[in-house]
Amino acid sequence: MDEQQLDQESWAILTQRILQLEQAGLVKRTFRRLDPQRQIAIVDAILYEAGEKGIKTIGISEVAARAGVAVGSMYQYFPNRQGMIDFAIDLSVHYLIDAVELYRQYLDSYSLYDGLLAFVNAGVEMSRTQQGMLRFYGRAAYQGDPELSERVVKPVADCFYSLVRDLLEKARARGEIRADVDIEAITRLINTLLIISGDCQLFPYLNTYMNLLSPEISPDRINLAMVSMLQAGIGAHSTTE
Numbered sequence: 001m002d003e004q005q006l007d008q009e010s011w012a013i014l015t016q017r018i019l020q021l022e023q024a025g026l027v028k029r030t031f032r033r034l035d036p037q038r039q040i041a042i043v044d045a046i047l048y049e050a051g052e053k054g055i056k057t058i059g060i061s062e063v064a065a066r067a068g069v070a071v072g073s074m075y076q077y078f079p080n081r082q083g084m085i086d087f088a089i090d091l092s093v094h095y096l097i098d099a100v101e102l103y104r105q106y107l108d109s110y111s112l113y114d115g116l117l118a119f120v121n122a123g124v125e126m127s128r129t130q131q132g133m134l135r136f137y138g139r140a141a142y143q144g145d146p147e148l149s150e151r152v153v154k155p156v157a158d159c160f161y162s163l164v165r166d167l168l169e170k171a172r173a174r175g176e177i178r179a180d181v182d183i184e185a186i187t188r189l190i191n192t193l194l195i196i197s198g199d200c201q202l203f204p205y206l207n208t209y210m211n212l213l214s215p216e217i218s219p220d221r222i223n224l225a226m227v228s229m230l231q232a233g234i235g236a237h238s239t240t241e
Helices: 003-023 037-051 060-066 072-076 081-107 111-129 130-142 146-173 181-203 204-212 219-236
Strands: none
Touching: 003 081, 037 060, 037 130, 060 072, 060 081, 060 146, 072 219, 081 111, 081 146, 081 219, 111 130, 111 181, 111 219, 130 146, 146 181, 181 204, 181 219
């Protein structure tokens, strides 16, 4: 996988999405004229504050302070507080979905098991570089806000599920897994295992409960054990006896 090419493609898609949100009135042209690092810092600050305090109490002054920009500049970038919030949420949701779709074209050339490992590892790595997005999605996924569940969690979760289902369908067509495997059930199971593996690395409080990782048990060791278990359970040369 060419990471530099992937980054370039991701940024091109993100830039196009910003333009669409500008046309929808959620962000002003002045934001698009900022350099990429400044744009990312502002979006990250919005999401961090939303993850910390919730979207109903987030304030423009706190976002400005975290992003390192003047409060007045924020009003040059966004029409109002709600526009700022809607912009950041929409951009982050589509950023994740677009990133998954970009990875999909690369994962098609992998075996099922290499593809699953690449997917979870890339997801963890990307999340660690986007602390605001990570905090926001953690709140959305694990605190049960109905608005965020429908608006944020479900579209991203559906995208993850679709990719895993696609990998399994193609693996079965290549003869990597047995023809009798229940694709619907195994997709949901594998998707859940990937989420647990990734989120226990990203959210220590979840690992405290799940007890998945320890100083002696690394994420790589867990992921390799997971793949070995899947190969034994659904691989074309496995047996149910």
